[in-house]
Amino acid sequence: MNSTEYRVRPAAVAGQFYPQDPATLDHMISGFLSEAKVHAPPRAIIAPHAGYVYSGPVAASAYASLAPLRGKIRRVVLLGPSHRVGFHGIAASTADVFRTPLGDIPVDADAIATAVELLPDVGYLDEAHAQEHSLEVHLPFLQKELGEFSLLPFVVGQAEPEDVAALLNMYITDPETLIVVSSDLSHYHSYNTARQIDSETARKIEAMDYRDISSEQACGAFPLRGLLMSAREHNLTPVEVDLRNSGDTAGDKSRVVGYGSWLFYPSQNREAPQ
Numbered sequence: 001m002n003s004t005e006y007r008v009r010p011a012a013v014a015g016q017f018y019p020q021d022p023a024t025l026d027h028m029i030s031g032f033l034s035e036a037k038v039h040a041p042p043r044a045i046i047a048p049h050a051g052y053v054y055s056g057p058v059a060a061s062a063y064a065s066l067a068p069l070r071g072k073i074r075r076v077v078l079l080g081p082s083h084r085v086g087f088h089g090i091a092a093s094t095a096d097v098f099r100t101p102l103g104d105i106p107v108d109a110d111a112i113a114t115a116v117e118l119l120p121d122v123g124y125l126d127e128a129h130a131q132e133h134s135l136e137v138h139l140p141f142l143q144k145e146l147g148e149f150s151l152l153p154f155v156v157g158q159a160e161p162e163d164v165a166a167l168l169n170m171y172i173t174d175p176e177t178l179i180v181v182s183s184d185l186s187h188y189h190s191y192n193t194a195r196q197i198d199s200e201t202a203r204k205i206e207a208m209d210y211r212d213i214s215s216e217q218a219c220g221a222f223p224l225r226g227l228l229m230s231a232r233e234h235n236l237t238p239v240e241v242d243l244r245n246s247g248d249t250a251g252d253k254s255r256v257v258g259y260g261s262w263l264f265y266p267s268q269n270r271e272a273p274q
Contacts (some may be wrong), residue, residue: 009093009130011100012130012133021101029140030144033145036063036242037061037241039064042263043264044172045180046062046181046261047063047183048184049183050137050257054250055257057242058260059137059141059261062262065263066146069145073176073177075149075150075171076180077168077177078142079156080135080183081155082132082134082155084131086158087125088157088159089121090155090164090167091129092116092122092124093112093129101140105143108150108151111150119163119167125155129153134219135155135182137182156220161225164222164225168226172230179227179264181224182223183224185197185258188256194257197217198217199243201217201218206240210225210228211225213225235267236267239264241262243258243259
């Protein structure tokens with residue numbers, strides 16, 4: 001493949017949401033991971049996507065348990081909400097690699113092409129990926145914990161749970177594939193109000209109540225609902241490993257954003273993180 005055919009999705013929010021310098025970025029992620037409790041390796045995760053000073057510690061609560069999967073996970077299916085481009089359905093990327101300060105991640109173009117061919121709600125829309133941070137901020141954590149892997153990145157617009165679940169059902173039983181759904185929780189409430197709202201959202205997630213989670217409760221509600229539906233169908237159970245907000249990490253408590261991390265396990269292993 002010559003350079004004119006090699007398509008790179010460059011880092012769009014390096015230097016804003018997380019450090020642009022590779023050494024500084026690596027050191028920051030290592031610090032977050034060192035403070036997180038380690039649980040049994042999950043089959044899927046939900047983790048937040050804000051600036052690292054705010055949500056990094058909560059994201060690390062999910063990612064700290066991935067280290068044993070290094071060398072075993074060959075691809076990551078990453079879904080996040082669209083913040084900049086409005087559309088219906090699920091947007092794939094035509095990029096060959098997604099670039100971060102820690103290096104390039106190859107995209108599994110063949111697997112994406114299969115999903116686009118088989119699923120009417122999945123199509124290519126590079127505009128949805130160009131400036132979207134909800135996927136990008138997860139990539140350095142994944143690189144740090146998993147090393148080498150291929151990526152299936154999808155930005156989820158207005159989509160029914162059934163459509164997202166149909167996509168995830170293609171991969172969720174593969175032990176060499178990790179599913180990551182990106183979502184923050186409530187936005188810009190007072191600290192105590194946010195805690196109440198986020199606790200109720202956490203209850204719905206753990207009850208697998210995928211029909212009753214709104215975008216006001218979780219900005220990644222569309223991909224999140226699809227994951228919960230797929231997980232129910234495949235006997236996976238979410239277990240909360242962190243639930244905080246920006247008032248707990250790096251912000252003031254007058255106007256906060258909520259964050260949570262969940263790990264998904266086969267239902268008979270529900271107690272695995274304890």
